[in-house]
Amino acid sequence: MRVRIRMVAVMLCLLMVAFGFGGPGGALATASQRDLDAKLNELDSVNERLDRAREQLVRYGKEEKDAMKALQNAENKLATIERQMAQTDKDLKAAEEGLVRAERELVLAETELTKLTKNYDATLEGLEARLISIYKMGPSSYLELLLGSESFADFVTRYDFLRLIIAQNATDLEGLKQAKSDLEAQRVSISARKTELELKKRNIATLAQNLTKQRAESEKLAAEREYYLGKVTAEKAKWQKELEEEERQSRELEKTIRDLQNSLIKSGGTPVWTGGFIWPVTGRISSSFGWRVHPIFKDRRYHSGIDIAVPTGTSVKAAAGGKVILAGWINGYGNTVIIDHGGGLSTLYGHNSKLNTAAGKAVMQGDIISKAGSTGFATGPHVHFEVRVNGTAEDPMKRLPK
Numbered sequence: 001m002r003v004r005i006r007m008v009a010v011m012l013c014l015l016m017v018a019f020g021f022g023g024p025g026g027a028l029a030t031a032s033q034r035d036l037d038a039k040l041n042e043l044d045s046v047n048e049r050l051d052r053a054r055e056q057l058v059r060y061g062k063e064e065k066d067a068m069k070a071l072q073n074a075e076n077k078l079a080t081i082e083r084q085m086a087q088t089d090k091d092l093k094a095a096e097e098g099l100v101r102a103e104r105e106l107v108l109a110e111t112e113l114t115k116l117t118k119n120y121d122a123t124l125e126g127l128e129a130r131l132i133s134i135y136k137m138g139p140s141s142y143l144e145l146l147l148g149s150e151s152f153a154d155f156v157t158r159y160d161f162l163r164l165i166i167a168q169n170a171t172d173l174e175g176l177k178q179a180k181s182d183l184e185a186q187r188v189s190i191s192a193r194k195t196e197l198e199l200k201k202r203n204i205a206t207l208a209q210n211l212t213k214q215r216a217e218s219e220k221l222a223a224e225r226e227y228y229l230g231k232v233t234a235e236k237a238k239w240q241k242e243l244e245e246e247e248r249q250s251r252e253l254e255k256t257i258r259d260l261q262n263s264l265i266k267s268g269g270t271p272v273w274t275g276g277f278i279w280p281v282t283g284r285i286s287s288s289f290g291w292r293v294h295p296i297f298k299d300r301r302y303h304s305g306i307d308i309a310v311p312t313g314t315s316v317k318a319a320a321g322g323k324v325i326l327a328g329w330i331n332g333y334g335n336t337v338i339i340d341h342g343g344g345l346s347t348l349y350g351h352n353s354k355l356n357t358a359a360g361k362a363v364m365q366g367d368i369i370s371k372a373g374s375t376g377f378a379t380g381p382h383v384h385f386e387v388r389v390n391g392t393a394e395d396p397m398k399r400l401p402k
Contacts, residue, residue, distance in 0.1 A: 051331070053243040060236035067232050071225040078218040085211045092204040099197040106190040113183040120176040272342035277319045277399040278365060280349055281372060281383050283310040289395040304393035305348065305386035312353050312381040314372040318363045319347050319385070319400070327355050327369075333384065334375025339363060344391075350384035351376050 287307035322341035330336045333350035337357060340346050353373025363369060374381045387396045 056239040064232045067229040074222040074225045081215045088208050095201045102194045109187050273320045280316050280319050281310045283308045305384050306396050308383045310372045312373050315368045316370040318367045318369050321365045324357050324361045327358050332377045337369050346388050348386035351378045
């Protein structure tokens with residue numbers, strides 16, 4: 001926008017010089033010259049603000065992108081910690097429940113062991129008493145008991161009775177020993193399990209504490225990122241608003257300049273070119289006329305001409321005959337040549353490495369006016385070629401030979 005308006009202004013300024021003459025027409029040209037001088041000064045200020053606004057938009061656009069990425073990373077980390085904490089809470093709850101069960105089982109086992117120990121001790125005491133009694137009776141007492149049988153059947157009965165008593169005593173003793181041993185083993189196992197669960201509980205509690213600390217740090221980081229993103233977004237919005245306002249002023253200036261141009265054209269000037277156009281250089285069209293994503297600023301912009309890719313130093317020819325109204329530097333376009341072909345028709349040749357003509361010089365179609373390059377905003381050597389009618393850009397392909 002800025003370069004396009006500036007070019008129109010420069011063209012008009014030089015056209016006024018070419019169109020100026022005495023009498024009433026001269027008075028009109030002089031008045032228009034003063035108006036244009038004022039508008040050009042105003043346009044310079046607007047262009048400076050536009051450049052600054054665009055630079056700030058690019059800067060804050062990048063910062064906003066970086067801030068959004070950083071915020072997303074912080075939120076992702078926080079989400080991961082939240083998932084870990086949820087799992088940790090679940091594990092801690094399971095460990096606590098397991099510990100409660102183990103403690104309950106341990107109490108039951110210890111109660112049962114105490115009861116069994118009492119039974120064991122009582123049985124052992126009874127067995128000891130019986131054994132002492134049997135010992136005191138001695139073998140002769142057993143023999144007397146058997147010999148005192150009144151019959152063989154009574155003998156067998158007494159023998160079986162004695163055998164059962166001895167066997168039962170031994171069985172009871174072994175059973176109690178085994179039961180006590182089993183309970184001891186169970187108590188040791190439950191105690192070990194309890195110790196393991198307590199250790200696991202402590203570890204999980206430590207992990208939960210660390211995760212809580214990490215979550216607090218991540219929440220703080222996410223809040224800082226969000227705050228920074230808000231500031232950057234607000235700053236970007238401010239510069240976007242500034243840019244829109246400057247562009248609005250530029251459009252108003254453009255209209256004013258065009259009105260002045262129309263009044264100047266009526267006074268006469270460069271003879272109107274009635275022939276066809278030739279290609280300024282021969283090469284590949286690397287960018288067409290119209291809307292596109294800018295190769296440097298990466299935003300969507302209107303491309304007011306075509307780009308023809310050629311090596312640096314390639315001779316650039318005048319597409320049509322006319323008068324050079326600008327041969328100098330234009331921001332963005334670099335070394336630039338503008339040729340007036342009369343009737344409001346003009347052509348522009350941008351990004352040149354060298355200029356071979358000067359303002360005010362008449363040129364014929366095919367004259368070498370410059371050498372191609374990549375000055376200004378360019379990603380590589382090429383010729384930016386524009387065609388304008390009354391300051392408005394049109395597709396150069398409409399006038400160039402097929």
